[in-house]
Amino acid sequence: MSEMNAQTGERNASSLGQEIVGRINALAAISESPGNLTRLFLTPEHRAAGDLIMSWMVEAGMSARLDAIGNVCGRYEGEQPRSPCLMLGSHYDTVRDAGKWDGPLGLITAISCVADLNRRGRRLPFAIEVTGFADEEGVRFASTLLGSRAIAGTLNESVLATKDSSGKSVREALIEFGLNPDHVGAAARIRGELLAYVELHIEQGPVLEARNLPVGVVTAIAGANRLAARLTGMAGHAGTVPMALRRDALTGAAECISRIEELCRADDAGLVGTVGFIHASPGATNVIPGQANFTIDIRAPMDSHRKRGVNEIVRQIEAIAKRRNLALQVDVTHENRTVPCAPWLKQQVAAAVAAEGYGVFELPSGAGHDGMAMVDIADVAMIFVRCRGGISHHPDEHVDLADADAGARVLLLLIENFRPQDDGGAKKS
Ligand SMILES: [Zn+2]
Numbered sequence: 001m002s003e004m005n006a007q008t009g010e011r012n013a014s015s016l017g018q019e020i021v022g023r024i025n026a027l028a029a030i031s032e033s034p035g036n037l038t039r040l041f042l043t044p045e046h047r048a049a050g051d052l053i054m055s056w057m058v059e060a061g062m063s064a065r066l067d068a069i070g071n072v073c074g075r076y077e078g079e080q081p082r083s084p085c086l087m088l089g090s091h092y093d094t095v096r097d098a099g100k101w102d103g104p105l106g107l108i109t110a111i112s113c114v115a116d117l118n119r120r121g122r123r124l125p126f127a128i129e130v131t132g133f134a135d136e137e138g139v140r141f142a143s144t145l146l147g148s149r150a151i152a153g154t155l156n157e158s159v160l161a162t163k164d165s166s167g168k169s170v171r172e173a174l175i176e177f178g179l180n181p182d183h184v185g186a187a188a189r190i191r192g193e194l195l196a197y198v199e200l201h202i203e204q205g206p207v208l209e210a211r212n213l214p215v216g217v218v219t220a221i222a223g224a225n226r227l228a229a230r231l232t233g234m235a236g237h238a239g240t241v242p243m244a245l246r247r248d249a250l251t252g253a254a255e256c257i258s259r260i261e262e263l264c265r266a267d268d269a270g271l272v273g274t275v276g277f278i279h280a281s282p283g284a285t286n287v288i289p290g291q292a293n294f295t296i297d298i299r300a301p302m303d304s305h306r307k308r309g310v311n312e313i314v315r316q317i318e319a320i321a322k323r324r325n326l327a328l329q330v331d332v333t334h335e336n337r338t339v340p341c342a343p344w345l346k347q348q349v350a351a352a353v354a355a356e357g358y359g360v361f362e363l364p365s366g367a368g369h370d371g372m373a374m375v376d377i378a379d380v381a382m383i384f385v386r387c388r389g390g391i392s393h394h395p396d397e398h399v400d401l402a403d404a405d406a407g408a409r410v411l412l413l414l415i416e417n418f419r420p421q422d423d424g425g426a427k428k429s
Contacts, residue, residue, distance in 0.1 A: 017405025028100035041135040042173035061118030068187040069150035070134035078127040085127040091136030099397020106200040113412040148373035153188035194378035195420040206390030214406035218382035223338035227296040232327040235290030250280040250289035256317040271309040301364040342379035352414040
């Protein structure tokens with residue numbers, strides 16, 4: 001791409017990629033553990049990261065502030081002050097031992113796009129807001145999307161009493177962060193203030209890489225269920241109880257896990273199932289396990305299909321438990337609906353991808369994102385950027401500079417050509 005030129009007003013897109021990667025590295029240095037990246041909600045490192053992000057926002061010509069739940073909020077005014085905004089963003093908390101791209105890529109890219117507009121003195125018929133969501137991963141308090149829920153006005157304030165593993169509540173952590181927990185409601189926005197919410201994020205899967213594409217257009221954020229299963233049999237001596245008389249809870253769990261995998265593998269409509277945790281007790285080499293607890297995570301791009309999948313999985317593990325004379329208890333611990341990306345907005349994302357010369361490829365998001373909460377206040381869309389090997393939530397997470405740059409160019413074009421839905425956006429083909 002051409003160099004930045006004040007006369008022609010052309011943007012220097014390749015330098016966007018460089019700026020983004022430099023800032024990704026700067027933000028990744030703010031971690032509570034040396035040697036790896038861990039930045040949890042409302043910790044001192046989280047606060048330091050928020051301050052750095054706000055300094056970039058100000059440098060990009062935005063006003064910047066911390067809202068009542070710890071989201072960082074930047075605003076770039078449109079041609080008219082107080083116009084409704086196109087909101088962009090992503091999260092700035094991480095999982096433990098995280099990669100540095102999950103969250104910050106979308107946030108930093110959005111800031112760089114605004115900085116590019118600002119350098120060219122370009123104002124649009126709408127404002128642009130960039131939000132760094134405070135709590136997407138939900139690692140510290142085991143309750144996700146607190147930042148985006150607060151903005152959408154759907155935060156249940158009972159969450160303030162939730163405690164982390166050290167016994168500190170969200171309320172106490174907010175005070176330590178410098179915020180007033182009695183004011184979290186003030187983070188809520190009004191629907192008419194947002195024209196749309198668009199998030200750029202790494203794919204966190206291998207599909208774009210397999211297709212040899214730097215970017216993709218997200219169709220929907222897949223709904224998910226989490227189940228907690230407990231199988232209870234009878235503990236016994238590993239030497240004295242004959243095999244035929246055993247009620248081994250762990251071998252029962254093993255059969256259930258294999259069956260879940262078989263069912264999902266046989267599905268051709270995107271059903272995915274994972275058992276990510278198992279605990280057997282009493283847990284000794286020479287004791288037949290009397291109890292096994294495990295979790296089941298089930299997702300699909302369509303709610304009806306996911307629900308059918310959940311029902312079938314429960315039916316089959318019930319049958320396994322019965323045949324093995326084990327007691328089974330299954331509890332649904334989490335359920336979220338599928339959030340479709342708005343067709344009118346998705347169309348504009350696709351147009352920007354095509355205009356940058358890339359093939360338009362649509363794919364669902366199997367991972368959760370802040371859009372799941374933002375949909376309660378605005379239409380949402382997402383742009384995925386290719387990541388190496390599909391690896392995420394891991395220090396090896398990587399995005400090539402060229403792909404970061406491609407994502408930035410698509411987002412910038414989307415912003416510059418953005419048309420609100422009631423401005424004919426829905427009718428354009
Ligand atoms: Zn993320």
